[in-house]
Amino acid sequence: MIDVLIVGAGPAGLSAGIACAHHGLKVKIVDEFTRPGGRLLGQLHEEPNGTWWNGLEEAKCLHEQARRLDVEMECGVSVYDVKKTNQGWRVDTSHFSIEVAKLLLATGAAETAVPIPGWTLPGVMSIGAAQVMTNVQRVRVGARGVVVGVNVLSVAITRELQLAGIQVERMVLPARNVVNKETGNPLKVMQSILRVAHLAPSAIIRLGSKCLKSEALQKLALRFFPSSGISMWGVPIQLKTVALEIIGDKQVEGVKLVKVTPTGEPIPGTETVVPADFVCIAGGLYPLVELAAVAGCPFVFLPQLGGHVPLHNERMQTSLAGLYVAGNITGIESAKVAIAQGTVAGLSIADDLDKLQDKSLLCAAIEQVEIVRQNASIQFQTDIKQGRQSLHRMYEQHLSRFREEAKRPSSNILETNVL
Template identity: 30%
Template sequence: MTVVVIGAGPAGLAAASAALRAGADVTLLDSSDQLGGQFWRHLPDSAHAAKQHVLHHKWGTFEALAREVTQHPSCSVVANAQVWLLEQRAAGAPRVHAHVGPVDSGGRETLTLDPHALVLATGAHDRTLPFPGWTLPGVYTAGAAQALAKSERIALGSRAVVAGAGPFLLPVAQSLALTGARVLGVYEATTTAALLRGWGAKPWQLTAAVGKMPELAGYVAGHVRHSIPYRTGRAVVEAHGTDRVEAVTIARVDETWAPIAGTETTIETDAVCVSHGFTPRLELAIAAGCTISADRFVEVDARQQTSIRGIYAAGELTGIAGADAALAEGALAGHFAANGPRSAHIGRAARARDRFIDFGTRLDAVHSPRRGWTQWLRNDTTICRCEEVTNGELTSIQSQTASCGLRSLKLSTRAGLGICQGRICGRNVEELLGEDFADGVTTDRRPIVSPVRIGDLADAAAAEPPTEDPHTAGDLHPRETLKGTS
């Protein structure tokens, strides 16, 4: 039994571990040069850091999982693996096409895998709502700030502002403070009333949150120790500067996140870190034909199997609920992908998964963006950074063309057609243009998942495997030679 796991964050590592314990041969692919994903993004081994746990929760869990997958004789860990295509087959999991090597380098290794089962654990990335000045140097996603703090011990500025929505703002502020920045404040867009109403209702449904209380207490203690203010019902509505950010305007917002006139305050800063939630990376799931829910996550059953037999999904693909949920979902996905028998361990994972799903549902309801954010935009505010498309151009072209299809609007406005292929601006463009499009297209649909050189495509064609023999389905193809790397 062969299982391919795509993504080596908490969900992917847990899936690989569970599949190995169930007796499968596992290939674990990740686009990074080290294991851990965004949650456990850490210093390189050459740094010999003695206190990695300071900026990482559950660091011991990561070390145990990493040891297991890298030392197990039935596991191949392939780093710097860019999965660019899933090719559907008549039976079984899809064929996986990847290139191995540094991004944008020439002559990357071509890798083709035909597994019996596939686990998707591709995670998510920051969603950032645009505002005037957000393209200035010095304005970062909160995820970028967190990644540099964890993996390089670099603070992005000496006077930082953290803003957006959700609990993720708390560890970001703490990481910045621990790496030497003065955090001027954390500004949560959700109002105090909405927070109390959302988190206070039916508290018995939040049993999973009990285990997070020590983590929350740690953040509170850190904020007190570093004198970091925490303000609710406030948002960054503009960044100011010439060559880089020099100040931001903070305004109070109402429950729809619309700015309240007359409440603006300007703060001098050299770093702004913003996050308004996360966007799941759905490209591979969509390419595989998996059903996507109305709230834009991969639908799975109790075993984490998607609507396509042999394909499983875990972690932020199925809902944003934190690392604990990802670990539980990954354990279930890997176990059942390998046809493992039911056990007490899997039963515990299922119960933990269900508790954390309730927590994630509440998290989304309380902190997801409200439509009032569009009121802090101006006509000249850039929406698509790659193609430099402004808010005024978007709305003007939509009005002039009377188009009701996202594909035609993308072609006429250029929004979402740049190098990021709509990963940063896509959801924002959809909200600004109306969301319900006649052609049923979404900005998550990217058949070619990552940019590919023409030469790499030629190499892939030359290495195309022979017609599949049903008796050998699941074997790795000869060019897969990176077993045991990490």
């Protein structure tokens, strides 16, 4: 008899399974990928203190802990429906159907598409796909490439490609259009990469980034930003150059570029074509929330968290009884935060099933999430702390409204899924 089903075998799902099983619960984890680990499988970067974060090793460690605690795990399984029942939740998958008392969604995040002409050519891929091919499948994505899209994720993965011996010619922005408004805005992009400037190998870049606190100074810096870009690990990051088109007949052969003003307007006569045999497109990440929507979970839209996220509290409980969330489905953050959130979710489930003897463990785990967040070397979103505070406040307001409506004998409670 399974007590808890966890959808997602990434850092949040694995750590949640460990916490649940440690307190005597029967746990099953499913994931549509062929092996556990999620986004951890492709991660490899150097921390500010000089140590290396090896996602493969971290995933292996979590997987082994889960196995020692008899957590049942099944990969290659897709979940397509979840329904609330009187006893808990019914979950339908590509391999089986199951009813459980508690359901945790740890589905992670997906990449935002950034459409530019020629993006369907062979040799064009998302930056996340390049990471998986390089670090997990050990496949060389190409000999010489261009990264279109400059953000926290693309800067980190570009470094990983470089460490694998793959030449990245340059990083540029996509041309601005109705879809690429933010990713093609030089000022917005500058503000985003300032959050990882402390990881730059150049002391000048690290020092300069600390001086650019106000938007006025950032606009001034962008005005004098060299058109050739600033080199990071030998890769030019060009905030005033955009990709107009990916060139090629049967595969990628080059990228057509043009210089732009600080506001992103193309400068006529500055078009060039640079040769390349692969292109990585980076549009950032957004929470993968489809299953939460199918479950009927209320949502809020918070740009600080990456988009629409399910309403939930610090215990990772949603407003639907027996449904929990953890990891990037709750907002885009690092794998370390996801691991900490998974532990909270697991302990919260154990507590709700009267299996948690020491209540202080849950309080300590909630505090640990904030400690990990504060010490995170990489922040994917601005004002993440304020976003979390807003989310938890909205959760309490939502429950208060629901309770007030429930007290009215003649009321018909009609909830909206997006606030």
